[in-house]
Structures are given as structure tokens and as C-alpha cells.
Amino acid sequence: MREMPDILWLEEIRKEDISAVGGKGASLGEMSAIGLPVPRAFVVTSHAFRQFLIESGLEKTLFTQLERLDVENSSELEKAAEGAKNAVLKAKMPASIRQKIREAYRKMEDSQMVVAVRSSATAEDLPDASFAGQQETYLNIRGEKNLLLAVQRCWASLYGARAIYYRAKQGFDHRSVNIAVVVQQLVNSEKAGVMFTSHPVTGEDVSIIEGSWGLGEAVVSGSVSPDKYVFDMRTGKVIDRLIANKRVQIVSDGDNGTRTVEVPRHLQDAPVLSDDEVARLAKFGKIAENHYGVPQDVEWAIVGENIYILQSRPITTIRAGKTEDSLRAEGTGKIILQGQGASPGIASGKVVIIQDARDAGLVKDGDILVTRMTNPDMVPAMRRVAAIVTDEGGMTCHAAIVSRELGTPAVVGTKTATQVLKPGQIITVDGEKGLIYEGALEVPREKTPASVPSPAPIITATSVKVNVSMPEAAARAAATGADGVGLLRIEHLILGLNKTPGWFIAQGREEEFIQELYTGIKQVLDAFYGKPVWVRTLDAPTDEFRNMAGGQDEPIEHNPMLGWRGIRRDLQSPDQFRLQVEAFKRLWEQGYDNLGIMFPMVSHPSEFIKAREMMRGWGVDVEKVTLGVMIEIPSSAILIEDFIRAGIRFASFGTNDLIQYTLAIDRNNQNVAWMYQPTHPAVLALIDSAIQCCRRHCVEVSICGQAGSEPPMVKWLVEHGITSVSANIDAIAKIRETVARTEKQILLESARKQNARERSA
Numbered sequence: 001m002r003e004m005p006d007i008l009w010l011e012e013i014r015k016e017d018i019s020a021v022g023g024k025g026a027s028l029g030e031m032s033a034i035g036l037p038v039p040r041a042f043v044v045t046s047h048a049f050r051q052f053l054i055e056s057g058l059e060k061t062l063f064t065q066l067e068r069l070d071v072e073n074s075s076e077l078e079k080a081a082e083g084a085k086n087a088v089l090k091a092k093m094p095a096s097i098r099q100k101i102r103e104a105y106r107k108m109e110d111s112q113m114v115v116a117v118r119s120s121a122t123a124e125d126l127p128d129a130s131f132a133g134q135q136e137t138y139l140n141i142r143g144e145k146n147l148l149l150a151v152q153r154c155w156a157s158l159y160g161a162r163a164i165y166y167r168a169k170q171g172f173d174h175r176s177v178n179i180a181v182v183v184q185q186l187v188n189s190e191k192a193g194v195m196f197t198s199h200p201v202t203g204e205d206v207s208i209i210e211g212s213w214g215l216g217e218a219v220v221s222g223s224v225s226p227d228k229y230v231f232d233m234r235t236g237k238v239i240d241r242l243i244a245n246k247r248v249q250i251v252s253d254g255d256n257g258t259r260t261v262e263v264p265r266h267l268q269d270a271p272v273l274s275d276d277e278v279a280r281l282a283k284f285g286k287i288a289e290n291h292y293g294v295p296q297d298v299e300w301a302i303v304g305e306n307i308y309i310l311q312s313r314p315i316t317t318i319r320a321g322k323t324e325d326s327l328r329a330e331g332t333g334k335i336i337l338q339g340q341g342a343s344p345g346i347a348s349g350k351v352v353i354i355q356d357a358r359d360a361g362l363v364k365d366g367d368i369l370v371t372r373m374t375n376p377d378m379v380p381a382m383r384r385v386a387a388i389v390t391d392e393g394g395m396t397c398h399a400a401i402v403s404r405e406l407g408t409p410a411v412v413g414t415k416t417a418t419q420v421l422k423p424g425q426i427i428t429v430d431g432e433k434g435l436i437y438e439g440a441l442e443v444p445r446e447k448t449p450a451s452v453p454s455p456a457p458i459i460t461a462t463s464v465k466v467n468v469s470m471p472e473a474a475a476r477a478a479a480t481g482a483d484g485v486g487l488l489r490i491e492h493l494i495l496g497l498n499k500t501p502g503w504f505i506a507q508g509r510e511e512e513f514i515q516e517l518y519t520g521i522k523q524v525l526d527a528f529y530g531k532p533v534w535v536r537t538l539d540a541p542t543d544e545f546r547n548m549a550g551g552q553d554e555p556i557e558h559n560p561m562l563g564w565r566g567i568r569r570d571l572q573s574p575d576q577f578r579l580q581v582e583a584f585k586r587l588w589e590q591g592y593d594n595l596g597i598m599f600p601m602v603s604h605p606s607e608f609i610k611a612r613e614m615m616r617g618w619g620v621d622v623e624k625v626t627l628g629v630m631i632e633i634p635s636s637a638i639l640i641e642d643f644i645r646a647g648i649r650f651a652s653f654g655t656n657d658l659i660q661y662t663l664a665i666d667r668n669n670q671n672v673a674w675m676y677q678p679t680h681p682a683v684l685a686l687i688d689s690a691i692q693c694c695r696r697h698c699v700e701v702s703i704c705g706q707a708g709s710e711p712p713m714v715k716w717l718v719e720h721g722i723t724s725v726s727a728n729i730d731a732i733a734k735i736r737e738t739v740a741r742t743e744k745q746i747l748l749e750s751a752r753k754q755n756a757r758e759r760s761a
């Protein structure tokens with residue numbers, strides 16, 4: 001074994017150097033060795049960090065304090081972390097290390113080169129332990145002095161509160177955890193993004209590339225909706241492209257890190273990548289995939305003609321077909337917990353228990369997120385995980401809706417997951433059956449044989465539409481071939497920003513709010529070009545806003561489910577309503593006449609009339625556009641004829657709420673989940689009479705609650721004359737089949753009756 005130097009250049013790094021350079025450093029070294037165009041970099045090794053601890057005397061003082069710490073006591077934890085970080089920051093870096101860093105920096109092509117300084121933590125006893133996301137990264141660093149400071153700051157970030165907590169919980173000894181620092185040329189990219197070298201959900205042999213203008217941070221952090229290109233590896237062709245409206249970009253800002261600026265108008269709707277660039281990127285992706293032997297999630301950047309590959313790591317989300325998965329998991333492994341299967345698929349991983357979004361940093365790619373109940377501010381963490389398990393909730397809770405849309409397996413309502421499961425424990429989650437198994441179960445990937453022809457599309461007389469909550473799911477939703485969107489829940493678009501609508505208004509940042517809505521809705525409208533898209537106005541209970549900026553101004557409600565949400569809130573908060581209407585207006589003005597607006601939680605026709613008149617007052621041609629309501633409260637089912645007289649163009653059953661309000665059952669309370677029955681005769685009676693009334697008046701009547709994703713209920717609805725149904729993405733195929741079969745049965749029965757009549761006549 002060679003002696004570990006203080007500095008290693010990428011070209012010198014070998015796989016076995018991981019304990020010296022951390023996971024990030026080793027992976028960059030390996031990528032460079034297989035010929036990927038990685039930006040120039042060197043690593044300040046963990047040896048240098050150890051040397052620093054020894055020479056500064058910190059090794060003797062720092063750890064004793066951390067070892068005595070009760071990490072559950074958050075004020076004590078914060079205090080200890082602050083103390084440790086300050087000690088590392090204030091200590092003097094040994095002159096020899098300073099000198100070596102300076103020399104290495106000077107050897108980079110340009111001695112004023114702008115670099116990114118990234119932490120790469122590692123543990124002596126577990127060299128490949130990943131601490132991703134817990135330590136700091138400093139972008140846009142220029143000059144020796146700033147570089148030395150950034151390196152020391154990375155070292156100090158090893159003692160952030162979250163990092164200390166994580167290590168204590170996962171049983172790592174603070175003494176054995178090291179940190180290396182990667183110093184890499186910052187590619188001041190004109191465009192950048194991410195690439196999956198295989199389809200992240202189905203595993204198909206296509207590269208999916210997302211890109212936008214400026215630095216890649218914008219795509220990675222989700223602050224823009226990027227363009228999307230699908231490249232077929234077999235034919236070597238771009239088979240799909242979705243050009244998004246890219247309003248903002250992140251660019252480097254002199255010596256001050258980065259800033260977000262508006263994309264020049266002429267580039268906002270222009271494609272980011274040419275077909276040639278897509279093909280070149282896909283080729284690099286394949287080099288990485290072939291080398292690592294598994295599909296990769298790659299970060300890339302382009303400057304002029306030059307492509308750079310910044311990072312490559314395994315995709316953790318590829319899963320096999322749901323039914324096959326379930327069959328294979330059955331009977332193997334010990335079942336340790338049970339709940340409701342809320343989002344199909346099977347995944348194994350390490351348990352990470354989080355209390356709230358502040359713990360989200362603990363969650364890394366491929367973990368299993370276990371929590372009491374998810375909240376909108378946890379969505380960024382939910383995007384990273386392999387599966388989600390909650391104590392509370394039912395099929396229509398936040399965790400269930402978001403997981404289905406993300407295509408992430410989820411089990412909700414286990415009651416005790418946060419107590420029974422242990423941090424770091426490996427489990428397998430079956431999101432179809434609602435089962436949690438001990439250990440990682442072997443779930444082989446099924447490949448559809450190339451020779452099996454795809455079946456002809458099923459045509460149904462009853463429209464089969466799809467529900468969408470997050471614009472990023474629009475392409476997946478459109479790929480189902482659905483006849484439109486029967487529900488776009490826009491609150492998810494806003495809640496993801498972590499700021500309440502009231503915050504935007506109070507800060508005078510109304511335009512930002514409008515743009516966010518406009519862009520998100522447009523992405524869905526574009527994906528469903530020419531098909532109806534019913535967008536629902538805001539409907540988030542006040543408790544979902546609580547943890548966000550502006551959440552402190554939300555009223556405390558004893559029962560938010562029955563409180564200030566849906567249209568009742570918008571009517572009393574004209575500013576909030578007006579901003580939504582402004583976004584819709586801009587879309588209608590651009591010719592998106594497939595956009596229809598649906599009002600949630602209406603209880604009386606006067607609410608519909610008032611909302612429409614407010615829209616008229618803000619310049620909407622309300623006679624021309626499509627406006628409808630959700631039937632979620634028994635009163636709206638009972639008064640449906642009055643709503644029709646008031647001018648609704650459609651109605652859609654929100655059974656998630658209609659059931660809870662008809663039967664007095666909290667839809668998120670797992671203790672009464674067994675009583676939550678869409679087929680309760682009272683619920684069916686309300687639905688049936690509303691359908692018949694709509695049919696008499698030729699008003700489209702649909703369903704967008706979870707019951708619309710359940711075949712027996714859909715069969716009943718079609719038999720009772722519903723004109724469209726809207727299901728979740730994962731349920732479209734089975735719902736379309738159910739609708740087609742039921743329609744055929746109806747025709748067959750009526751033909752038989754006609755025959756019998758003719759025979760007896």
C-alpha cells in the first residue's frame with residue numbers, strides 16, 4: 001500500500017484510494033480513468049485532514065465532547081456542533097498542507113481558475129460509507145486565500161448538527177470519520193442537466209436527458225422545469241422531446257457564489273440540446289453504465305463544443321413490473337409490519353426515520369423514508385428515496401398521492417413503523433400488498449421479450465383520464481395514453497416551493513407565484529396537447545402550510561379538514577384567488593383552450609357563481625372557458641341540479657372527501673380506515689343521483705378521487721352512466737380495461753334483452 005499523500009490528482013486516484021479521497025473523489029478518479037471528460041481536479045486527502053487534527057491539537061479535545069453528547073437534545077446538539085465547527089475553523093492549517101494546496105491550485109491550467117470545493121467524507125472502518133449531502137460544497141471559489149478558507153470550511157462541516165446526529169444514530173464513531181476535499185475546475189456551463197442511462201422506472205434501454213440553461217444546480221434542485229429528451233440506444237435516435245419554458249437559470253456571480261437570473265426571452269422556449277449533443281451525451285452515459293455494470297444517474301455540463309461529465313452514480317429507483325415483483329416477494333422473508341399498499345412496486349433499502357423536514361438531510365438516495373406522516377416540505381426527500389413507510393394515513397393521504405406520482409413504492413397507515421423499525425435496518429417494502437419484510441429480498445428484473453408485440457390500444461366510450469399533482473409526472477402521465485387530465489392538484493406545485501401563497505403576497509412577490517403556477521400548468525397542458533386538462537384551484541388544508549415560510553400566519557384550526565380550504569378560502573382571500581386566475585388567463589390567452597378550471601369543496605351554487613363573477617371581474621371571458629366543480633361535500637351532490645342551472649360545464653366526484661364527509665370518517669385516520677368504504681350505500685346513493693341529474697342535463701360527470709382508480713367501483717360507475725373517470729398514473733391500464741369490459745358487457749346485455757324481446761314478441 002502506498003503512503004497516503006496530502007494531495008492526489010484525479011489521474012493518480014485508484015479505486016483503493018477511497019479511504020484517502022472519499023466516495024466522491026474515488027468516483028471522479030474512476031470516471032476520469034475510463035475516459036469520461038471529467039473537469040480537472042485534485043483532492044486534499046483525508047490524510048491532510050488527520051494531519052491537521054493532530055498538529056492543531058484538536059484530535060485530543062474535539063471528540064470527547066461529542067462522545068458525551070445527547071444528540072436527541074437539539075439545543076445541546078446545536079451548541080456542540082457550533083463549538084466543534086468553530087474550533088476547526090479557528091485552528092491553524094499546517095503550513096506544509098497550505099503550501100501543497102497552493103501549489104496544486106497553481107498547477108491547474110489557470111492560476112485564477114474558478115473552482116468548486118466539495119466535501120467527500122469517508123469512514124476508516126467503512127471506507128465506502130456514504131455521508132452524501134451532509135457536508136458542505138462551495139461553488140465559484142477563486143484565488144488561493146478563498147480556496148484555503150473553503151477547504152477549512154469543508155472540514156468544519158464534518159461537525160454540522162445534522163452530520164453529528166446522523167453518525168450517532170447510525171453508530172459511526174466520530175473519531176473514525178474522515179473528510180477529503182475535492183477541488184475541481186468549475187465548469188461555467190452554458191447548459192447543464194442530468195441523464196439517466198436507462199429508464200429510471202421501467203429500466204428500458206433509452207437514455208433520458210434533462211437539461212436547462214446555465215449551471216446544473218437549477219435542474220438538480222428542481223428550480224426549473226428542464227427540457228427532456230429521450231434517446232433510443234438501439235436506433236440511435238431521439239424518440240421524444242419535451243421543450244419546457246425555462247424562465248430562470250443559475251449562473252456564477254463573480255466571487256460571490258451563484259445567483260439566479262432570468263433566461264433571455266429568445267432562449268426560454270428554445271431547445272437546450274441539439275440531436276447531436278443528445279447522442280454524444282448518451283454515448284458517455286453508456287460508457288459509464290458499461291463500466292459500472294448498472295444504469296447510471298449522470299450529471300453533465302456543456303460549454304461551447306465541450307461536454308463535461310460531473311458525476312455518475314447508480315440509479316436506485318429501477319424496479320420490476322409490479323405484479324411480478326409482488327409474486328416474487330411473496331413467501332420469502334419475514335413480514336415485520338403491515339399497512340395499506342398505497343403505491344405499487346417493491347424496493348429494499350436502509351431505514352431512515354425522520355420527524356420532520358428538518359431531518360431531510362439524513363435521507364440519501366435509495367433509503368427507505370420512515371415517518372409518522374409526510375408533509376409537502378418533505379417532497380424533496382421523497383424524491384430521493386426507494387420507498388416510503390408511514391405510521392398514519394390512508395390511500396388518499398399526502399404520502400400516498402405523492403408516492404404514486406413519483407412512482408415510489410409506499411405503505412401507509414402501519415401505525416407503528418417509526419417505533420418498530422430501527423434506523424439503518426435493511427427492509428423490503430411491498431407497496432402493492434402493504435407489507436414490510438425484514439432484510440433485502442431478491443427481486444429479479446423482468447424484461448419484456450422483444451418479440452411480444454404491444455397490444456392494440458383499448459378504445460373506450462367513457463373517457464379515461466389521469467390525475468396529476470406534480471408537473472414532473474406529466475410526461476409519465478401522458479405516456480399512459482390517457483384522454484386528458486381529470487384533476488391537476490396545483491397546491492403541490494406551490495407547496496414544493498416551501499412558501500405559502502400568503503408569503504408571496506406579503507413579500508410583494510406575486511409575479512413569482514403566478515409564474516410558478518403558469519410554468520407548472522403549462523408543462524401539463526403541453527404534455528396533453530389537444531386533450532382536456534382540468535386544473536383545480538388551490539385546496540390545501542392550513543396544517544399543510546404550517547412548516548413553510550409564511551406558515552406562522554396560517555390560522556390554527558382544530559380540524560383543518562373541515563376548515564379554511566378550497567373555494568371557501570379563495571373567496572375570502574381574493575388576492576390568492578386573483579393570482580391563480582392570472583396564471584390561467586395567460587394560458588388561455590396563449591390559446592390553451594384545453595384548460596378547464598375546477599373549484600374544490602363547493603357546498604352551495606352561490607360559491608360557484610361568486611367565483612365565476614370574480615373571474616369575470618379580472619377579465620376572463622367566463623362564457624367561453626370551461627368551469628366546473630368537484631362534488632366532495634354531500635350538499636353539492638344533493639344540490640347538483642342548482643349547480644347545473646348556475647352554469648357548471650362539468651362535475652367531478654372527489655370521493656376522497658365525499659366519503660369522509662358522508663360517513664364522518666377522517667380519511668387520514670388509520671384507526672377508522674376499515675370503515676372508509678366508497679361502496680357504502682349512502683355514498684353510492686349520492687353519486688348515483690348526481691350522475692343521473694348530470695346526464696339529464698348533458699353535463700359531463702366524472703370522478704377524480706381514489707375510488708376512480710379501483711376497478712370494482714369504476715365498473716359500478718360505468719354501469720350507472722358516468723361519462724368519464726380519472727385515475728392515478730399507475731392505475732390507468734387496469735381502469736381502461738375495466739371500462740372497456742364493462743361497456744362491452746352493457747352492450748351485450750342490451751343485445752341479449754333485445755333478442756329475448758324479439759323472440760317473445
Ligand code: PEP
Pocket residue numbers: 396487489539632653654655656657658704705706
Ligand atoms: C377528493 O377529495 O377526492 C380529491 C380528489 O381531492 P383531494 O384528495 O385533493 O382532497
Ligand code: MG
Pocket residue numbers: 600632654656657
Ligand atoms: Mg378533496
